[in-house]
Amino acid sequence: MSPLAQAPAIAPQPLPAAPLLQPGAAGQPAVAPKAPLSPLAQAPAIAPQPLPAAPLLQPGAAEPAAPAAAEAPRNTIVVSPAGPEPALNPLLTQAYAAFEANRLDEAKGLYHQLARAEPKNADALLGLAAIATLESSNDEASRFYLQILELEPRHALAQSGLIGILGRADPLAAESRLKQLIAREPSAFLYFTLGNLYADQSQWAAAQQAYFQAHHLEPANPDYAYNLAVGLEHVSQPRLALGFYRRALQLAAARGRSNFNLAQAQERISKLASQVE
Known part of the structure; x- marks a missing residue:
């Protein structure tokens, strides 16, 4: 169960167009919001920086996904050899549960235990990379x-994940590689990483579009909704931004955790609401 849900191995279907970028409302300055981006890195006091990509959305980290058994396509007949299916290592389930509960020390110990028992278990290594990113240990994550x-x-x-960590050194090469990965296996996390790459370069129109794609593919992720709100503020869309800030808080409450500062998100909601409502 690899961190982050695996993207479909099929050609991506056209996603709905991102919200239209209408000119800013009358009297609204086209300036960047003062809220930091979602988890992942805290945004400067002047303008929110997008969340770094995820485990909780640190740069380049992928959030471990819950273990799930693969299902055969419906309406098909599957013939398989008799015998029990391979059992999922319980350490993986326990490590993921600890990660989800933000018990990172416990999760790290369990992932290490699994990695020692199964050195080629990519899920264990991905979980360790996610935790290392959350702890700002980029060398270890790499x-x-x-x-x-x-x-x-x-x-x-x-x-x-590596692109998310190393992208600032060569943003053009990182952008090209991310687009190749998206063309092959589109996923919310890849779009999110691409959005962060654009945001680092202040290419906010492109960042907002990438965050929209991430949110479209994984609408229950509060960090994706938050970064989309920040992107919308940067392209002078306060009314749309307000809706996604509210959505991000709702999703964070439903999930029980998030990577962005809830108080700062609420502050942005209050300020935007006073401007557009």
Whole structure:
């Protein structure tokens, strides 16, 4: 169960167009919001910086996904050899549960235990990379991603994780590689990473479009909704931004955690509401 849900291995269907970028409302300055971006990195006091990509959305980290058994396509007949299906290692389930409950020390210990028992378990390494990113240990996270790529050179999440960490060194190469990964296996996390890359370069129109795609593919993720709100503020769409800030808070409450500052999000809601409502 690899962190982050695996993206479909089929050609992406056209996603709905991102919200139209209408000119700012009368009297509204086209300036960037003062709220920081979602989890992942805190935004400067002047303008929110987008969340770094996820485990909780630190740059380049992928959030471990809950273990799930693969289902056969419906309306098809599947013939498989008799015998029990491979059992899911309980350590993986326990580690993920600890991660979800924000018990990172416990999760790290369980992922390490699993990695020692199964050195080629990419899910364990991906979980460790996610935790290392949350702890701002980018060198350690990079090491885990590289271990995964030694086992599976085409592992999209490990590749995008490294891009998220190293992208600032060569943003053009990082953008090109991310687009290749999206064309092959589109996923919310890849679009989110691309949005952060654009935001780092203040390309807010492109960042907003990428965040919209991430939110479209994973609408229950509060961090994606939050970064989309920040992007919309940067392109002078206060009314749309207000709706997504509210949505981000609703999703964070439903999930029980988020990577962005809830108080700052509420502050943005109050300020935008006073302007557009």
